[in-house]
Amino acid sequence: MIILYIFLGAIFGSFLNVLIHRMPLNKSIILPSSHCPKCKESIMWYNNIPIISYLLLKGKSSCCNKHITLRYPIVELLSSLLWVWSYFYLNTYHYQILFLIISSCLLVIFFTDYNQFFIPVELNFIIFLSALLHFLIFDINNMQYHFFSMIVLSVYFLVLLLLSSYLLKKETMGYGDIILIAVTTFWVGLIDGMIIIFIASIFSIIHWIVLKIITKDENIILPFGSTISLAAILLFVLKHTFKIETNLF
Helix, strand or coil, X not given: CHHHHHHXXXXXXXXXXXXXXXXXXXXXXXXXXXXXXXXXXXXXXXXCCCCHHHHHCCXXXXXXXXXXXXXXXXXXXXXXXXXXXXXXHCCCHHHHHHHHHHHHHHHHHHHHHHHHCCCCHHHHHHHHHHHHHHHHHHCHHHHHHHHHHHHHHHHHHHHHHHHHHHHHXXXXXXXXXXXXXXXXXXXXXXXXXXXXXXXXXXXXXXXXXXXXXXXXXXXXXXXXXXXXXXXXXXXXXXXXXXXXXXCCC
């Protein structure tokens, strides 16, 4: 069974790479089939095996010998690890499915926001809908609390965004970040939502310091959606790995 999870996770990671590449460009995620982003030639199935093909090709495309970004095997490996982790630490199939759907969306958002400051609305909707269906079917008693949590944090950060934009005369946070905070908080609840924001803020500060040292740039723009996504996955994994209780309900 564990081999199946590794295999399925890597294959799903390959699909996530398609989303990461095509969604910011507003391209179809179905057609055309997998092709080289450099020369546009179709990729044969034996050159499209997750992780393995990258290693066999030594990080270069078979058609035009151009460098293949390391992101492809990294996403496939991370997806595979998330699937394997869910197998060991989430004891019901419906909870595994919920986690894998939401964590996959967050993984895509991490890369699209980091590379292009783009958070697909569709993925935010999938996160919300997945959590909503989970509560309606399996945890109806806690749904009201999670709705309340979502409203509290999203309104707080929306007001913060409007005030900071008015006072500083520039946007300090995108509306996509607010929506991501809202749907993520709906999934995990108020306390965990606040912890995620705190962790994401720490990551952002570290990121800013590193970029400041390297680039000396005075106008660094940080992808807050990326750090929110990373913090959400990290907190969920740590909580369930070490059986940490944080929520009030």
